[in-house]
Amino acid sequence: MQETSLLFIKNAMIKTMVGKDFSSGCILTENGKIKAIGENLSFPAGASVIDAEGRLTTPGLIDGHSHIGMFGEGCGWEGEDGNEMTDPITPHMRAIDSLNPMDEAFRLAITGGVTTVGTGPGSGNPMGGTFACVKLNGIRADSIILRDNFAMKIAFGENPKRCYGQAQKKSPSTRMATAALLREILFKARRYYEELTEFENSGIDDKKKPAFDMKLHALLPVIKKEIALKAHAHRADDIFTALRIAREFDVDITLDHCTEGHLIVEELIKEDKYIFVGPTFGGKPKIELLHKSFETTKVLSDAGLKVSIITDAPVIPQESLALCAGFAVKAGMNEEKAWKAITITPAQAMGVDDRVGSLEAGKDADIVIFNGNPLLDIGSSVAYTIIDGKIVYKDTDKRRI
Numbered sequence: 001m002q003e004t005s006l007l008f009i010k011n012a013m014i015k016t017m018v019g020k021d022f023s024s025g026c027i028l029t030e031n032g033k034i035k036a037i038g039e040n041l042s043f044p045a046g047a048s049v050i051d052a053e054g055r056l057t058t059p060g061l062i063d064g065h066s067h068i069g070m071f072g073e074g075c076g077w078e079g080e081d082g083n084e085m086t087d088p089i090t091p092h093m094r095a096i097d098s099l100n101p102m103d104e105a106f107r108l109a110i111t112g113g114v115t116t117v118g119t120g121p122g123s124g125n126p127m128g129g130t131f132a133c134v135k136l137n138g139i140r141a142d143s144i145i146l147r148d149n150f151a152m153k154i155a156f157g158e159n160p161k162r163c164y165g166q167a168q169k170k171s172p173s174t175r176m177a178t179a180a181l182l183r184e185i186l187f188k189a190r191r192y193y194e195e196l197t198e199f200e201n202s203g204i205d206d207k208k209k210p211a212f213d214m215k216l217h218a219l220l221p222v223i224k225k226e227i228a229l230k231a232h233a234h235r236a237d238d239i240f241t242a243l244r245i246a247r248e249f250d251v252d253i254t255l256d257h258c259t260e261g262h263l264i265v266e267e268l269i270k271e272d273k274y275i276f277v278g279p280t281f282g283g284k285p286k287i288e289l290l291h292k293s294f295e296t297t298k299v300l301s302d303a304g305l306k307v308s309i310i311t312d313a314p315v316i317p318q319e320s321l322a323l324c325a326g327f328a329v330k331a332g333m334n335e336e337k338a339w340k341a342i343t344i345t346p347a348q349a350m351g352v353d354d355r356v357g358s359l360e361a362g363k364d365a366d367i368v369i370f371n372g373n374p375l376l377d378i379g380s381s382v383a384y385t386i387i388d389g390k391i392v393y394k395d396t397d398k399r400r401i
Helices: 104-111 158-166 175-202 214-218 236-248 265-271 295-302 318-330 335-340 344-350
Strands: 006-014 022-030 033-038 048-051 056-059 061-066 114-119 127-135 145-155 228-233 253-257 274-277 306-309 367-371 381-387 390-394
Touching: 006 367, 056 061, 061 318, 061 344, 104 114, 104 318, 104 381, 104 390, 114 145, 114 318, 114 344, 127 175, 145 344, 158 175, 175 214, 175 236, 228 236, 236 253, 236 265, 265 295, 274 295, 274 344, 295 306, 295 335, 306 318, 306 344, 318 335
Parallel strands: 006 048, 006 056, 061 114, 145 228, 228 253, 253 274, 274 306
Antiparallel strands: 006 022, 022 033, 056 367, 114 127, 127 145, 367 381, 381 390
16 A cells, blocks of 8 residues: 555544543644644545544554564574574674564554564573664564664573573573673773773874774663663562662663562662563563562552553564553553553653654654553454554454555
8 A cells, every 4th residue: 555645534532642632533644744633623635534433542552672573473493583692792783683574473563553662682691782663564674763772681680590501501600690791891891982082082093092892882872871771670689780780880771571670669769760561461480570460560650650561572472562551450550651651651761752652743653543442441453553654554454554
């Protein structure tokens, strides 16, 4: 289907995620952007029209911690490109170089109203490489990037221990070693930055310039606080270790998974970091998941913390993001906060809220029209998914257009 320059949605029950909602509103999009939103908008000549017929209409859903396109659907070992487990410290790995937009998971995600994700390396390595924020429509990785290298993945707890100490009989085999390896590379990166800065400010010849180091160069945005460390940490002590290291090196950090966050909420209030909670649905296959609960999002959001809900796809299928938010609401999370946890809050955490996460004039026309309310009704479905003003899914087709 060709992209329509003008798209007009009418009779929509609109949740904007910022400011005023509309019980019967309209949205006009032009050239992939939202041009106007409100009540009683004039119908422009030549626009394609969607009559929402009172359906709930929201921004495209956003998952801030996924591995979609990195671990292929139904591909077995050959489709797993998310962990470079030949070296525990790989900051120079980039998600975009493993990303496969032709993965079936992209199409399925769109059927669930998910339009944007932060995807990247898994948690096999203490430092795994950078995450990328991408849209889910397109066949070429380069064309769907919303923000490349927006965070540097690090991991604590069981996963690095299992992948190296248990499987390979090498370091790290303890939490101490994981922390030590991270400190070592951050010490080196800080020194590399200081030496580069001194060279650039001194005007001396190239013979004095620090030798190029690809790993350390990849960490410069972290040291300069241009991007955050993205810390896989389930258990309370791992969360505190992640925060301790970030404080030691004066770098930014987000807390991802945060499974025991509800047990240390007073401490997390002091830190005031972005928190990505999940994957919460399913069993507890690891010791560090013993306190996993959908109540975590309620406790943390009630405390005023900046909480996003995640699938950790493919752990939970990407298209089930709204379902995860629904379970959080069932466990007591405020519905409005739950909606924000899968739209505007992850957009803010990834630094892309100027483009996505809410329905406002000037932002990307990423819009979902639902049959019902997926946070309250498990039987609800998506009627339309729209990305950049283009209808990429509608329920009459059951496929990407």
